[in-house]
Amino acid sequence: MARLPTTIWQRQNDFFKMKMGAPLKIAxxxxxxxxxxxxxxxxxxQTMLAAQAxxxxxxxxxxxxxxxxxxxxxxxxxxxxxxxxASSDADVVVELIGGExxxxxQLVETSLQNGKHVVTANKAxxxxxxxxxAEMAEAKCLQLKFEAAVAGGIPIVTTLREAxxxxxxxxxxxxxxxxxxxxxxxxxxxxRGFADVLKEAQAxxxxxxxxxxxxxxxxxxxxxxILASLAFGTAPxxxxxxxxxxxxxxxxxIAFASEFGFxxxxxxxxxxxxxxDGTSSGIDQRVHPAMVRARTPLANVDGAANGVVVDAxxxxxxxxxxRGAGEAPTASAVVSDIxxxxxxxxxxxxxxxxxxxxxxxxxxxxxxxxxxxxxxxVLDVPGVLAEIAGHLSKAGVSIESMIQRxxxxxxxxxxxxxxxxxxxQAVEGALxxxxxxxxxxxxxxxxxxxxx
Amino acid sequence: MARLPTTIWQRQNDFFKMKMGAPLKIAxxxxxxxxxxxxxxxxxxQTMLAAQAxxxxxxxxxxxxxxxxxxxxxxxxxxxxxxxxASSDADVVVELIGGExxxxxQLVETSLQNGKHVVTANKAxxxxxxxxxAEMAEAKCLQLKFEAAVAGGIPIVTTLREAxxxxxxxxxxxxxxxxxxxxxxxxxxxxRGFADVLKEAQAxxxxxxxxxxxxxxxxxxxxxxILASLAFGTAPxxxxxxxxxxxxxxxxxIAFASEFGFxxxxxxxxxxxxxxDGTSSGIDQRVHPAMVRARTPLANVDGAANGVVVDAxxxxxxxxxxRGAGEAPTASAVVSDIxxxxxxxxxxxxxxxxxxxxxxxxxxxxxxxxxxxxxxxVLDVPGVLAEIAGHLSKAGVSIESMIQRxxxxxxxxxxxxxxxxxxxQAVEGALxxxxxxxxxxxxxxxxxxxxx
Numbered sequence: 009m010a011r012l013p014t015t016i017w018q019r020q021n022d023f024f025k026m027k028m029g030a031p032l033k034i035a036x037x038x039x040x041x042x043x044x045x046x047x048x049x050x051x052x053x054q055t056m057l058a059a060q061a062x063x064x065x066x067x068x069x070x071x072x073x074x075x076x077x078x079x080x081x082x083x084x085x086x087x088x089x090x091x092x093x094a095s096s097d098a099d100v101v102v103e104l105i106g107g108e109x110x111x112x113x114q115l116v117e118t119s120l121q122n123g124k125h126v127v128t129a130n131k132a133x134x135x136x137x138x139x140x141x142a143e144m145a146e147a148k149c150l151q152l153k154f155e156a157a158v159a160g161g162i163p164i165v166t167t168l169r170e171a172x173x174x175x176x177x178x179x180x181x182x183x184x185x186x187x188x189x190x191x192x193x194x195x196x197x198x199x200r201g202f203a204d205v206l207k208e209a210q211a212x213x214x215x216x217x218x219x220x221x222x223x224x225x226x227x228x229x230x231x232x233x234i235l236a237s238l239a240f241g242t243a244p245x246x247x248x249x250x251x252x253x254x255x256x257x258x259x260x261x262i263a264f265a266s267e268f269g270f271x272x273x274x275x276x277x278x279x280x281x282x283x284x285d286g287t288s289s290g291i292d293q294r295v296h297p298a299m300v301r302a303r304t305p306l307a308n309v310d311g312a313a314n315g316v317v318v319d320a321x322x323x324x325x326x327x328x329x330x331r332g333a334g335e336a337p338t339a340s341a342v343v344s345d346i347x348x349x350x351x352x353x354x355x356x357x358x359x360x361x362x363x364x365x366x367x368x369x370x371x372x373x374x375x376x377x378x379x380x381x382x383x384x385x386v387l388d389v390p391g392v393l394a395e396i397a398g399h400l401s402k403a404g405v406s407i408e409s410m411i412q413r414x415x416x417x418x419x420x421x422x423x424x425x426x427x428x429x430x431x432x433q434a435v436e437g438a439l440x441x442x443x444x445x446x447x448x449x450x451x452x453x454x455x456x457x458x459x460x
Numbered sequence: 461m462a463r464l465p466t467t468i469w470q471r472q473n474d475f476f477k478m479k480m481g482a483p484l485k486i487a488x489x490x491x492x493x494x495x496x497x498x499x500x501x502x503x504x505x506q507t508m509l510a511a512q513a514x515x516x517x518x519x520x521x522x523x524x525x526x527x528x529x530x531x532x533x534x535x536x537x538x539x540x541x542x543x544x545x546a547s548s549d550a551d552v553v554v555e556l557i558g559g560e561x562x563x564x565x566q567l568v569e570t571s572l573q574n575g576k577h578v579v580t581a582n583k584a585x586x587x588x589x590x591x592x593x594a595e596m597a598e599a600k601c602l603q604l605k606f607e608a609a610v611a612g613g614i615p616i617v618t619t620l621r622e623a624x625x626x627x628x629x630x631x632x633x634x635x636x637x638x639x640x641x642x643x644x645x646x647x648x649x650x651x652r653g654f655a656d657v658l659k660e661a662q663a664x665x666x667x668x669x670x671x672x673x674x675x676x677x678x679x680x681x682x683x684x685x686i687l688a689s690l691a692f693g694t695a696p697x698x699x700x701x702x703x704x705x706x707x708x709x710x711x712x713x714i715a716f717a718s719e720f721g722f723x724x725x726x727x728x729x730x731x732x733x734x735x736x737d738g739t740s741s742g743i744d745q746r747v748h749p750a751m752v753r754a755r756t757p758l759a760n761v762d763g764a765a766n767g768v769v770v771d772a773x774x775x776x777x778x779x780x781x782x783r784g785a786g787e788a789p790t791a792s793a794v795v796s797d798i799x800x801x802x803x804x805x806x807x808x809x810x811x812x813x814x815x816x817x818x819x820x821x822x823x824x825x826x827x828x829x830x831x832x833x834x835x836x837x838v839l840d841v842p843g844v845l846a847e848i849a850g851h852l853s854k855a856g857v858s859i860e861s862m863i864q865r866x867x868x869x870x871x872x873x874x875x876x877x878x879x880x881x882x883x884x885q886a887v888e889g890a891l892x893x894x895x896x897x898x899x900x901x902x903x904x905x906x907x908x909x910x911x912x
């Protein structure tokens with residue numbers, strides 16, 4: 009029998025006999041939407057959570073920008089300097105400040121140095137410094153947990169770290185940014201343009217005053233770097249990732265997509281690529297708007313929701329969806345991490361010892377083939393279709409289906425095509441030549457299709 | 461700092477420094493589809509899994525009905541009597557025999573008595589004896605893990621036990637039996653009848669020679685009892701559950717459902733019900749075919765797949781889907797449980813100490829209201845619609861929409877209705893009166909609608 013060391017055995021035994029252990033002391037830095045949600049959930053369900061954790065969960069101190077702000081929850085001991093929480097008597101420090109450097113980073117590092125477990129929702133920090141922070145945590149046998157960093161309440165971090173490990177992962181793809189998905193959904197439903205819908209989303213609080221990180225794809229990139237690390241055992245890597253946002257998506261493209269039976273979604277995709285002999289040829293990581301076939305699970309993730317597909321090799325495809333942001337869903341993820349720490353669970357931060365996380369080997373861009381949606385805005389003159397088709401054919405890109413649609417006389421005409429599988433370079437090469445034509449009015453639009 | 465006892469600290473420290481711990485010795489009882497899948501996954505990915513577990517995963521002995529059967533994988537030490545595995549030198553016993561009594565129960569109980577951790581895929585055993593077995597395991601600080609018992613590779617057990625705990629669960633509903641979902645999907649796609657499709661499913665190996673447990677809803681009931689226990693902190697309870705299978709579903713009903721914008725799915729539903737003052741009035745547990753609106757996630761779970769919706773109160777709705785049975789998905793769940801045990805994770809079997817699992821208080825059946833699909837096969841004579849409508853009206857059941865469709869002259873006519881919300885008793889009362897009419901030819905069909 010694998011008998012446990014006496015003290016831990018005693019602790020478990022007490023737990024199962026419902027003798028509560030010493031309370032877990034929790035310091036929280038940041039009392040915005042998520043921090044407030046955590047405080048409220050810990051208060052509202054303290055008895056239930058203590059039963060599940062085997063000990064009381066006790067907030068020992070908090071820190072926030074404005075200590076005097078009106079809040080709809082009681083806060084205990086206030087500490088002005090968040091980094092001071094790292095030197096408090098807390099067992100766990102919850103970092104909800106955000107940002108890849110500055111105070112957030114300093115708080116997490118100091119907390120680990122001082123022997124505190126850390127729970128964070130900070131995807132930027134983990135995407136950039138994940139491996140180093142994991143090494144710091146593991147050197148001291150501490151937990152560094154971050155379920156809330158990706159897809160809010162959806163337990164995708166735990167799922168990749170612990171559940172879908174028996175057969176490996178071939179690909180993980182997701183709608184990871186609720187703001188972008190809300191904007192694309194609204195554009196589709198109302199037929200309105202990007203700028204217009206973005207402004208409304210900002211007014212409603214669905215988009216930040218400075219929306220760059222969301223709509224430019226940066227937030228999705230941070231989350232994807234974390235998922236790729238968990239899926240492939242590589243260090244989080246933002247450098248080897250192509251990132252494109254939704255700023256150039258037009259209502260026209262969304263309407264054409266729908267005619268072809270597709271929806272446009274901002275996806276983060278990380279995929280294992282293979283050589284002909286079956287060995288790995290690297291990881292293809294990218295964030296971009298993609299055409300997703302209308303009846304697939306990802307196409308039906310609407311509004312501010314998130315959705316993730318995991319292609320778990322022989323075990324098949326799994327799909328997870330739910331609220332990816334907001335007070336309760338994100339607090340749910342933070343609280344589940346806190347309970348795991350209270351229970352005394354342990355394991356490596358990214359599922360394997362941090363020291364064993366390999367550098368990510370990027371896939372050869374030529375290795376990935378995809379079908380593409382292409383839209384050209386052209387003058388309604390003879391020979392224009394022949395010219396476009398000629399350039400595509402010369403680049404080896406063949407066309408599966410096409411729509412040509414005139415507008416009012418003297419206005420320009422849309423030519424829209426779906427190609428067969430082609431390499432990105434081949435399509436980009438052809439588009440460059442086509443854009444140079446004086447018959448072509450605007451920059452051609454090119455959106456890859458993604459089987460989801 | 462919450463410093464761990466030295467020995468466990470040492471073990472973690474070794475793990476993170478990639479010094480392997482002692483191998484975990486695993487005994488496997490049952491080498492069918494799932495058992496074979498486990499042996500193959502452990503062999504194919506042994507290096508990767510050892511890195512994730514911190515120690516090698518080593519099969520120490522196996523047992524199966526026929527030791528001489530041709531298998532496409534190597535097996536080690538064969539033991540004729542599966543129960544003898546409980547007395548072997550294994551650290552973990554994996555029970556893949558099945559059945560709520562007999563050898564499976566004896567093996568699990570003896571293993572726990574002898575201080576072995578247990579991993580099982582046996583939903584029948586857990587639904588019936590879950591609380592007692594959890595108490596046995598916890599008395600000895602052992603793990604009893606069963607991710608594979610529900611929904612194959614979908615990590616729904618872990619998700620309910622560990623992830624969605626901060627706000628509680630209001631309801632869990634799922635398509636939990638791949639055989640039924642395959643049959644219903646085939647009936648819809650091909651328009652063929654139940655018996656015909658069942659026979660084909662048996663020939664293809666998608667349904668058992670004796671399909672009663674699947675198509676009668678019993679297998680779904682076992683799984684639902686486990687999910688309800690995890691969601692509500694109650695002991696698994698099969699007694700307080702209404703169970704109805706898919707034997708009476710006709711191609712006609714599937715076609716009418718589609719006309720109304722619905723699909724018919726066999727669902728397991730467990731739901732917290734409330735008194736007017738917001739206190740719990742019990743748990744409503746039921747398994748039955750339900751009408752699900754066509755564009756919802758559960759409606760789009762096709763073929764042999766499984767899907768689960770968790771209504772996590774303030775945190776919102778979460779949806780999980782994927783392959784719910786078969787070699788690799790189920791082995792994936794078993795292996796993830798084994799790795800958790802190898803890592804030394806601990807926690808109560810059902811998320812709370814077994815001794816604290818409350819008896820399930822069944823909801824008052826009158827408390828649950830639902831809209832219903834009703835189909836009547838009637839003689840094409842004057843007054844029949846007035847008679848049906850009269851009985852429904854008398855019972856307080858009002859009609860939202862209706863289709864009446866004649867067949868060839870002299871044949872019977874279908875009257876199909878969707879009701880407004882009504883209690884089950886009211887609808888059943890009206891149907892009893894209607895069935896007694898000499899104008900009504902067959903037993904009326906009644907299928908509740910389920911918001912999913």
